[in-house]
Amino acid sequence: MEISPQAAMPVIDVRNLTKDYYLGEIVVPALRGIDLQIFPGEMVAIMGPSGSGKSTLMNMIGCLDSPTSGEYYLDSLLVSDLHDDDLAIVRNQKIGFVFQKYNLLPRIDAIENVALPLRYSENTSSMRQRAEAALQAVGLGDRMRHKPNELSGGQQQRVAIARALVNEPAILLADEPTGNLDSQSGKEIMELLMKLNQQQNTTIVLVTHDPTVATHAQRIVQLFDGLVKTPEAVS
Amino acid sequence: MKFLQALKEAIASLSANKTRSFLTVLGIVIGVGAVIGVLSIGQGAEASIIGQIESIGTNVIYVFRGNRSEDVTNPNRLTTADADALSNRARAPHIINIASVLSGQSRVRFGDESTQTSIMGVAENYAEVTDLKLSEGSFFTESNVTNRSSVVVLGPELAERLTGRRTELVGTTVHINNYPFRVVGSAIAKGGNQFSSPDMDAYIPITAMQLRVQRQSVPNAVDFLLIQAQDSQSIDLAMQEAKAILRASHRLTSRQPDDFTMTNQEDILSIANSITKILTIFLAGIAAISLLVGGIGIMNIMLVSVTERTREIGLRKALGARKFDIQLQFLTESAMLSVFGGLIGIGLGWLLGKVVGIIAANSGTPLVPEISLNSVLLATLFSLAVGLFFGWYPALRAANLEPVEALRYE
Numbered sequence A: 001m002e003i004s005p006q007a008a009m010p011v012i013d014v015r016n017l018t019k020d021y022y023l024g025e026i027v028v029p030a031l032r033g034i035d036l037q038i039f040p041g042e043m044v045a046i047m048g049p050s051g052s053g054k055s056t057l058m059n060m061i062g063c064l065d066s067p068t069s070g071e072y073y074l075d076s077l078l079v080s081d082l083h084d085d086d087l088a089i090v091r092n093q094k095i096g097f098v099f100q101k102y103n104l105l106p107r108i109d110a111i112e113n114v115a116l117p118l119r120y121s122e123n124t125s126s127m128r129q130r131a132e133a134a135l136q137a138v139g140l141g142d143r144m145r146h147k148p149n150e151l152s153g154g155q156q157q158r159v160a161i162a163r164a165l166v167n168e169p170a171i172l173l174a175d176e177p178t179g180n181l182d183s184q185s186g187k188e189i190m191e192l193l194m195k196l197n198q199q200q201n202t203t204i205v206l207v208t209h210d211p212t213v214a215t216h217a218q219r220i221v222q223l224f225d226g227l228v229k230t231p232e233a234v235s
Numbered sequence B: 001m002k003f004l005q006a007l008k009e010a011i012a013s014l015s016a017n018k019t020r021s022f023l024t025v026l027g028i029v030i031g032v033g034a035v036i037g038v039l040s041i042g043q044g045a046e047a048s049i050i051g052q053i054e055s056i057g058t059n060v061i062y063v064f065r066g067n068r069s070e071d072v073t074n075p076n077r078l079t080t081a082d083a084d085a086l087s088n089r090a091r092a093p094h095i096i097n098i099a100s101v102l103s104g105q106s107r108v109r110f111g112d113e114s115t116q117t118s119i120m121g122v123a124e125n126y127a128e129v130t131d132l133k134l135s136e137g138s139f140f141t142e143s144n145v146t147n148r149s150s151v152v153v154l155g156p157e158l159a160e161r162l163t164g165r166r167t168e169l170v171g172t173t174v175h176i177n178n179y180p181f182r183v184v185g186s187a188i189a190k191g192g193n194q195f196s197s198p199d200m201d202a203y204i205p206i207t208a209m210q211l212r213v214q215r216q217s218v219p220n221a222v223d224f225l226l227i228q229a230q231d232s233q234s235i236d237l238a239m240q241e242a243k244a245i246l247r248a249s250h251r252l253t254s255r256q257p258d259d260f261t262m263t264n265q266e267d268i269l270s271i272a273n274s275i276t277k278i279l280t281i282f283l284a285g286i287a288a289i290s291l292l293v294g295g296i297g298i299m300n301i302m303l304v305s306v307t308e309r310t311r312e313i314g315l316r317k318a319l320g321a322r323k324f325d326i327q328l329q330f331l332t333e334s335a336m337l338s339v340f341g342g343l344i345g346i347g348l349g350w351l352l353g354k355v356v357g358i359i360a361a362n363s364g365t366p367l368v369p370e371i372s373l374n375s376v377l378l379a380t381l382f383s384l385a386v387g388l389f390f391g392w393y394p395a396l397r398a399a400n401l402e403p404v405e406a407l408r409y410e
Helices: A054-061 A084-094 A110-119 A127-137 A153-165 A183-199 B002-015 B018-054 B080-086 B126-130 B142-146 B156-163 B206-213 B232-249 B265-308 B310-318 B323-362 B373-399 B403-408
Strands: A012-023 A026-038 A043-047 A069-074 A095-098 A171-175 A203-207 A219-224 B060-065 B095-110 B113-122 B134-137 B151-154 B173-176 B179-187 B202-205 B224-229 B260-264
Touching: A012 A054, A026 A054, A043 A054, A043 A183, A054 A069, A054 A171, A054 A203, A084 A095, A084 B310, A084 B323, A095 A153, A110 A127, A110 A153, A127 A153, A153 A171, A153 A183, A171 A183, A183 A203, B002 B018, B002 B323, B018 B265, B018 B323, B018 B373, B060 B232, B080 B095, B080 B224, B080 B232, B095 B126, B095 B156, B095 B206, B095 B232, B113 B156, B113 B206, B126 B224, B142 B206, B151 B156, B151 B173, B156 B179, B173 B202, B179 B202, B179 B206, B202 B206, B224 B232, B232 B260, B260 B265, B265 B310, B265 B323, B265 B373, B310 B323, B310 B403, B323 B373
Parallel strands: A043 A203, A043 A219, A095 A171, A171 A203, B113 B202, B151 B179
Antiparallel strands: A012 A026, A012 A069, B060 B224, B060 B260, B095 B113, B095 B173, B095 B224, B134 B179, B151 B202, B173 B179
């Protein structure tokens, strides 16, 4: 396993993580003991066929759900046994989400969508300026007052990326970020993510089943049947 | 800060669905409107009744036949003989005036106009006891009463209805129960001094009443007696004296209970007060049921809204909203709906009161609906409570959604 030279402490440290789902009496193991370290500044793709557990793993890494057993350290904080409201604070402070379907609120404009995570954070000062800066960073400085339905798919995903970055999280978690986009827009979004990774050293975790998307990553983690198959390095 | 933000978001979210919000609010509008309307009419009625009772003067005692707290078989009717007995200044030094009253409904006719109204057969000192003032002519005299004269004093409303004017009536003739009566005076409008509307009354000598309008099985029978005490301080003494005299004249032994009932201003005031209060509370209670229905409507719509916005809730949770944040957001919306409805309802209730006031004024009953600051505050707080109560469950449902499932919701 290749370890990034720039830091010794992993930002994501998953140890023997399992997750069981219960369908009535039947136990369905979705994750069966995952070990995974991701270091600051890395861009990692998590791949795998459907049913391999990659969505479940993404929910764990995103602190949206709690594991059945195992440990998960995020930014050196043990989050695997935190409760709902504490997890909400962790999500707010440490994680930026980018979804396949953008998930922007249709009633409010771009800048308010970007500022949404700031409303739930402790530091609510200069919300507007920080949201503006995030929108500038994704190249949407001239679309701040537009509502989601006045923006193209690619632009909406840029707003979503700005929203993910506005609270300066430890990781950016992108779930099929190009899944709803045409190839040109998808390419632009991937370029934006790579730029963020290279220029601002943002740690990015991509969940995708699209190999061309995954080739942008420095490292691909293959999941199969709830286990990590063969971590392989990409140039 | 958080709360202000929640308020702003609630306004945005509710105004995004204007028609739905308006229809949801309608239940609360009607409920609060009905409560406020009933309360204001009730308060107006109370004030009007108290005003009417007080306008008689505070030193008047009413004597009725019968006893309402104890069983009395065959109570003696009150008669003019009782009135004469009470007039004995030696035995009743604190009583200064007695007026006997025999009242009944009859038709009064002037030319082609006629109307059914209450005829008050009264003694000559009735005007003095009840402070009835005339705009022209004079009240009938003792000799009119003794001679059973067919003379009448008209109340101003009655005069106007019959003749189209309130004065210049002395000397004309009206027919009561088809007997001609000569008008000797017209009263000044009082706006009410009993439970009836005295401005619609006609006053004739009690003897003429007995003879021409309402024949009685007991000669000289009267409906009630008005006793005027010296002043409001001596009213208890006057009542004691009257009681002793009436018991003697009705030949009651010391074991028998009174066969008459005496009340004074204070008693009547407190009875009237409690009657209007009970009625008001009763009606407001019924109106409050519609508030309940409105609250259930809010709950229903909030539940729909939570389902519709499941993905939004999931997203907010993913971005760091805690349970409390989500709960606050939905509670603010339901509270805002119901308070908004409450405010419109207060306006509606005020309007309702105004309309009833106008109708009452047109039909000759003085009633000015009053909206007190208390009832406005009560309505606002109550509708806020309705919103919080019925919004609680939907808000809790929203807050307890699992972020993973909410985000996946289609």
